[in-house]
Amino acid sequence: MSITAPPCNLSVQLGRLKLANPILVASGTFGYAREMESLVQLRKLGGILPKTVTRFPRAGNAPWRTVETAAGLLNSIGLDNDGVDEFIRGHMPYLATLETPVIVSVAGKTADEFVELARLLDPVPGVAGLELNVSCPNVSGGIDFGADPAACERVVASVRQVTQLPVLAKLTPNVTRIADVARGAEAGGADAICLINTVLGMAVDWRRRRPLLGNVVGGLSGPAIKPIALRCVHQVAAAVKTPLVGIGGISNLDDVMEFLVTGASAIQVGTANYFDPSLSERLVDALPGALAEAGVASVVDLVGTLRRNG
């Protein structure tokens, strides 16, 4: 039997975290993975991010929680979750059985809360990494760490001190200079920087003269925000050496390739899981074909290969 080299290498390295392929699913858009078992072969995915967990249970915001807009979705779920204890008890045993790395998304109101979440999750079997959601627009106080480079550095560095797990920082686009915040995450020791969370927006019903979301404002996602996300990846790629994970509006293979050439080492599928639930698996299947078309033998060879104009 002869051993032949694989036709192409999909694996990527995000700091301490090695992934079999660059197709992940975004926090808050894939439930706790169990919901997707019949629609997606979970083992094919590069990584799974369950819905963000907080220290204590949160009921979430009042309905309406989402509104469809032009090529997009506006949401104000408000981090509805049962808290980290219930997450570890009720969801981690199932998640730990998956062959796919599970990166747990956490959100704290304070740096201490982030640290406590990291401490609690660090010893739990099946946790392959942590994503710090320093960017959720639906919780008051949630956005501060993502808006201030120094605060971002502090929270990443504090978590870094209590765990050896890979730590990813997920940033908000709702800032003037995202590259500055990314430099903070890098200085704090992040293994990867994930771009972007949702874009603040609003929808109104003029006939009733009311905002449509229960929470008045919310976060925009879906194809409508892809150009914003690409711009953020481009700006941050020029500012840091830390690997990037692109998120925002990814709905087909072309979108994936655009993020990779712009500088993302991996991507997360978000809103598209809602309207095309088996997409993530199909992207993994189709990626080798696109790499061949691009004339590269590995994902790594493609990342950040965008040429200058002129």
Next chain:
Amino acid sequence: MAALLHAPYCADQATQRTVTVLENVRLARDTYRVRFGFPELARRITPGQFLMLRLAGGADPLLGRPLALYDAVHDPLAAQESPPPSTAQTSMSSQSPTAFQSPVASQSPVEGQAQTSFPSSASSSPAPNAVDVVYLVKGRMTSRLMHYLPGQTLDVWGPLGNGFPPQETDHLVMVAGGIGQTPFLALAAEHLGLRRYGEPARQVPRVKRVTFCYGARSAGYLAAVEDFERLGVEVKIATDDGSRGRRGFVTELLRETLAEAGTVGSRPRVVCCGPEAMMERAAAIAAEFAAPCQVSLETPMACGIGICFTCVAKVRDDQGGWDYKRTCVEGPIFDAERIEW
């Protein structure tokens, strides 16, 4: 590996496919029935469950829409087995051609000849391979779907939700407001012993009597009443303007039905689907008569599969509090007494 989440909290039988429209016919004012081939879904889905339907190949509207099972049928035009999952069909490129593929027939949606065929015995029929959905033209998706022709494609995933559990009763009373009638044809056929649904086919106790209290704005909106009558369902109608049946609220028909049931000593169960105010009223009337009542909630949904937390309703727990529950996986059918209206 023990199930960590209650199985009904997951869409554990769902599959996604790009399907072909076989028929799209008008049933009543602003009301159509679309049929598409999807053998796995047709075999698995049970009354009260729903599917998500999305117009293939575009971003407007972006999201799928939840639609209840109207019926699972055998249609010779539907392929015996589905083509491979949407993987192979949906182009992975944003430059994909439009969804339109060679139409089987090129006629416009036509009025009338809606025929849901119920075999006389539950066992003799070939396995269903197509699904019927009845929809009201309301907004962005349905105003386009009404123009779809045979041969055009849709993205569909399901079966979703818990569906109606088998109803142990001698008298099943179904109450619908407007398009809320859609889950009840299959439920009635199943409980009258005329059809079986699910894989493996689920067993439901035979019900002697099925009454359908059906309310609509006016006579023109009443859809497929004959489908129900053909099964032997007792149909009672109310319209807002009195253009057919009783003038006024359908919930008054429920009150009369339950009052009469009391005099003959039967123990009715009530199932209800329609506008929220109507369901709340029906639930109150059922409670007055101590009749168990289940409602099918129509909460707005974005994913239908439990991953977005859009579709929450306030559901009471045993401790007297409430929590937001996802209607798409823990419902859409709930015991009425659990709902915090």
